[in-house]
Amino acid sequence: MNLPIRPISEAEWPAFVAVLEEAFASTFHPVQVERFKALTPFNRTLAAFDGDLPVGVTAIFDFDMTLPGGARLPVAGVTAVGVLPSHRRRGILNGLMRKQLNDIKEHGESIAVLYASEAGIYGRFGYGRAADSVFYRIPRHGSAFVKNAPTDPSLRLRTALPAQARAEFEQVFDAISGSRPGIYTRSPARWDSLLADEEFDRGDDGRLRCMLAEDDGGVRGYALFKIKRSFTDHDVFDGEVRLIELFAVDPAAYAALWRSVLDRDLCSRVYAWNRPVDDPITHLLAEPRHLNAGTLDELWARVVDLPAALVARAYAAPAEVVIEIAEDDVCPWNEGRWRLATAKGTCERTEDEPDLTLPIQVLGAAYFGGRPLTTYADAGLVTEHRPGALLELSTAMAWDPKPWAGLVF
Ligand SMILES: CC(C)(COP(=O)(O)OP(=O)(O)OC[C@H]1O[C@@H](n2cnc3c(N)ncnc32)[C@H](O)[C@@H]1OP(=O)(O)O)[C@@H](O)C(=O)NCCC(=O)NCCS
Known part of the structure; x- marks a missing residue:
């Protein structure tokens, strides 16, 4: 379908939102629409128009994302993708x-990232599954910690209203945000949206709650959560803590915050739905089977400008390899052979024979350090031409901790 595509004007914002309401079968409160507007740069929206009517839309949030090694790279956060059911x-x-x-290439970003509503959509556009998230449903009766779990008598827990603890959340978040690839900077509008707690934001889970861990020196961590109040058939309290996020600057504060949600009176379990795959809670539970864990795809990444992206991140080991991208019909400027020399910090076009041939999706998936290239070779998706090159690049690109963006955008 050959429809004109352009950014929307402010006057077209209601029609843009109307497409999303239909596409996602959502009903937004006007206040939620205003919040979303505050997050959205209009010049980075796009809509396909059928006559005067937007029928397909998308937008970009710009923020900086932590890379392996701790550098923060401006990336394009693709969001609000929807097409009217009629089209x-x-x-x-x-x-x-x-x-x-x-547009992203012209704007100068070398990486695009997104959360997908369905995992089958974005591979065809060159995105790769770069990070996973884990969900847990931990029953209170199976939540005992190992005996040597860290404790610190100087730590205190404090209940607060989340809106009043925002400065402390931001302080903890700023302290940890450089430590994990994938975490991205939060604008004031992003915090507004995370901490939004009007009646129409609440659903069945009641209001937003938090617990802070602190000592005389100040805050060391926080847990943000809701509690779904419910009862068994015999009228026994059977509540569920629904953990939204938990960040701490040290292991004792982390353990204390987890204990505070696991031991919450009148609750039978904690449901934590977006946790990193290497979450330390997996080592703290004495019986980790009670995590009842499951995995989902989290962040998807697309290499938009290959040489710029590959020199921006750090590597876990030195590598010098010629990478061949045989085909990238969406971003054809990535096609060809590239010599990556991590020790020199260069990635340059070359006519030399390739060491490895890989799809652009696989490079995106491996970019943040969470996907070993070797497993794609086992799947037959990466071809090694020089023996040893696969392990060399796979080892160099792998990273600890594992990538995770932590907050859906
Ligand atoms: C997903 C959505 C945006 C697709 O829009 P669309 O205009 O119908 O997609 P297109 O016609 O351009 O399809 C392009 C390709 O993607 C495929 N595709 C589209 N939606 C897909 C889906 N949900 N799962 C897998 N493949 C999909 C098409 O089959 C087509 O494949 P082809 O290139 O091999 O022919 C639309 O169905 C929608 O708005 N869905 C609900 C909201 C949503 O999930 N948005 C994505 C948020 S991350």
Whole structure:
């Protein structure tokens, strides 16, 4: 479908939101629409128009994302992707994604990232599954910690209203945000949206709650959560703590905050739905089977400007390899052979024979350090031409801790 695609004007904002309300079967409160507007740069929206009407939309949030090694890179956070049900499967998403990736290149970002509503959508546009998240449902009766779990008598827990603890949340978040690839900077509007707690934000889980861990020197961590109040058939309290996020600057504060939600009176379990795959809680539970863990794809990443992206991150070991991207029809400027020399910090076009041939999606998946290239070779998706090159690049690109963005955008 060959419809004109362009950014929307402010006057077209209600029609842009109307597409998303239909596409996601959502009903937004006007206040939520205003919050979303505060987050959205209009010049980075796109809509496909059928006459005067937007029928397919997308937008970009710009923020800085932590890379392996701790540098923060400006990235394009792709969001608000939707096509009206009346216009689906006619190529509108395809047109939007291609135009958007061209715009991102022109804007100077070398990486695009997104959260996908369905994992099958974005591979065709060159995105790779770069990070996973884990969800747990931990029953209170199975939540005992190992005997040597850290404790610190100087730590105190404090209940507060989240809106009044925002400065402390920001302080903890700023302290940890450089430590894990994938975590991205939060604008004031992003914090507003995370801490939004009007009646219409609450759903069935009641109001937003928090616990702070602190000592005489100040805050050391926080847990942000809701509590779904419920009862068994015999009228026994059976509440569920629904953990939204938990960050701490040290292991004792981390353990104390987890204990505070696991031991919450009148609650039978903690449901934590977006945790990193290497979450230390997995080592603290004496019986980790009670984590009842499951995994989902989290962040998707797309290499938009290959040499710029590859020199921006740090590597876990030195590597010098010629990478071949045989085909990238969405971002054809990435095609060809590239010599990455991590010790020199260079990535340059070359005509030399390739050491490895890999799809652009696999490079995106490996970019933040969470996906060993070796496993893609086992799947037959990466071809090694020089023996040893696969392990060399796979080892160099792997990173600890594992990537995780932590907050859906
Ligand atoms: C997902 C959505 C944006 C697709 O829009 P669309 O205009 O129908 O997509 P297109 O016609 O451009 O399809 C492009 C390609 O993607 C495929 N595709 C589209 N939606 C897909 C899906 N949900 N799962 C897998 N493949 C999908 C199409 O089959 C087509 O494949 P092809 O290139 O092999 O022919 C639209 O269905 C939608 O708005 N869904 C609900 C909201 C949503 O999930 N948005 C994504 C948020 S991350």
